[in-house]
Amino acid sequence: MDFKPITKKNVSLEGQDSSQGLLIVQSANECIQKAKNQPIPLKLCGNFWFEGEVCILFADTNVGKSIFAVQVADNISKGKNKGVFKTETQPQKVLYFDFELSIKQFEKRYSIEWENHYLWDNNFLRVEINSNYSDFTVFETQLFAEIEIQIIKTQSKILIVDNISFLSMESNESSKSALPLMKYLTKLKNQFKLSLLVLAHTPKRLNPSNPMTINDLSGSRQIANFADSVFCIGKSSQGASIRYIKQLKARSCAMTDEVWTCELSKPYNFLGFEFISNDYEQKHLKPKKEAEEEMKSIIVSMKAENPEVSMSKIADELGVHKMKVKRMIDKYSL
Template sequence: MEFRPVTKKGATKENVAPASPSKVGLLVVKTANQTIEDAKLQAIPNALCGNFWYEGEVSILFADTNVGKSILSVQIADMISRGDARGVFGCQAKAQYILYLDFELSDKQFEKRYSVDYQKHYLWDKRFLRVKINTAFTDFDDFEKQLFFEIENLLVETSIKILVVDNITYLKMQSTESGKEAMPLMKHLTRLKHQFGLSLLVIAHTPKRLNPSSPLTFNDLAGSKQLSNFADSIFCIGRSNQEPDLRYVKQLKARSCAVSEEVWVCRLEKQHNFLGFNFLETNFEQNHLKPKNEAKNELMEQVSKLRDDHPDWPYQKIADEAGTNKMNVKRILDRLKL
């Protein structure tokens, strides 16, 4: 007969291992030692993009419009398809197929970016698969549901384990700037990660920044709280105040390494037929931000011009256009007596 320890009502059972679950459910219970033993059987995650993104992670890259987030994400995808380990954005994993969902550029725009005046085109690795929306078949009752359905079918058919989504706004018909819309989207992406063993890079945007002299933070990510909670790693791109073509890449969140206190300074340039980020040095973000007085004067000039051009606009409309808040607009106009 199996021995069963007897305990008094309310007493704690000591040294009794929990029974193994009889069926698969929501919760899985195992000892910490068993967790380690199971983890030993899994491969150590390789870096897909330097310290910014590792295998098995949902990573978010965000930036303002026209800063270069699509350019960097294509560069990352190209290096993954080749297994190119060089540089700060290098891929330590073996060369492998990657699905790049490009909802930003037309085919002709893509050709122009990676050619010399539509000649002498850049030659991509065959593992780089670019996915576009078929504009002839977008009249569905539920566009989002159909889009995710076809993405899942692609993953099943190809067995590809790396997915880049450029950008997140095309996965939701509503804005993802609110947590209410961002949370179910991130839950869906996280489910895909676990279901297919994916590594996901999601490109997102930032609303107009209230203060360009302040460092980039989670608050600059649209839908920041919900998106950042579900992501394994987050990095972003800022525009340097030193030169027009300088950018810096900043790490905000990481689970596979320590978050750097410095940023990676790059020059956005086209070398022959490839537009990309050329790493220059590491530096401190503060050295690339606008001085506070300069940013303040620029905002005052912008608000003043908007009031002159649109005298009937309310404070909120001016604030939205200037990338600030209503109270700042009121203070500036009161000071200028406009």
């Protein structure tokens, strides 16, 4: 590509304060000296999320990412400093934007059949969409404006967004649509000195015999590029309530090949993740033959329920090759 200068003649940078321009140029030694005066980022959720980061957590539907995020918010609001998901910070306010559950659904998860409710710290501030709001022509503009108002009003430095799809009227499954949203979140982080945990989903069903990767995240390239850290939750083949948590990107700590095995449980009035042990993802994946049988059943069922659906659409939804879908349909469809 032939790059040409774009600076106009009437644009003068002479005498301009370097802090006002787009770029800041300084020596590496100056960078280090400035960094020395800044506090060391503390853990907000073990090694998965640190202060000052935009962190992405993703999982398939009904795996438990919202449950985990609420547990993280509870830990931070109370300053719980024990366990693998501990925070190193003092108790502080958390703005939890819950765009998924109604207040009654939220109540059910954190009570015993609507009684004996879990006691939250007042630092836990839950935010939801006003059901009476109707002007969706300016929804995004209004949403971003009110998010910034609440940041200023509450003085919260911790934001959890459940989930990213509610921040944009456009689909976030493409890199193109995810880019401006991630730029906005980064700007928000820098402007208000925030730490953000943003929940996302997988756009297709995962092959249960394949390891989870960043490619399973909607809008994966742009979202991952702008995120400081990324981790995911997978469903384990070891049991219906067993999950594993896998770190996929980190800038504030060393990466590991291990995953964190947990059990999704509700011993009393709090539905959450209980850590079991560290092991390897391969132990949680289904054998290829079993996964193949499951895939065959899903493909045949999808075609039987909707004979007009194309093989390409099935392939896209399941994240497999079109020819694999064709072979399954030709061999097993009645």
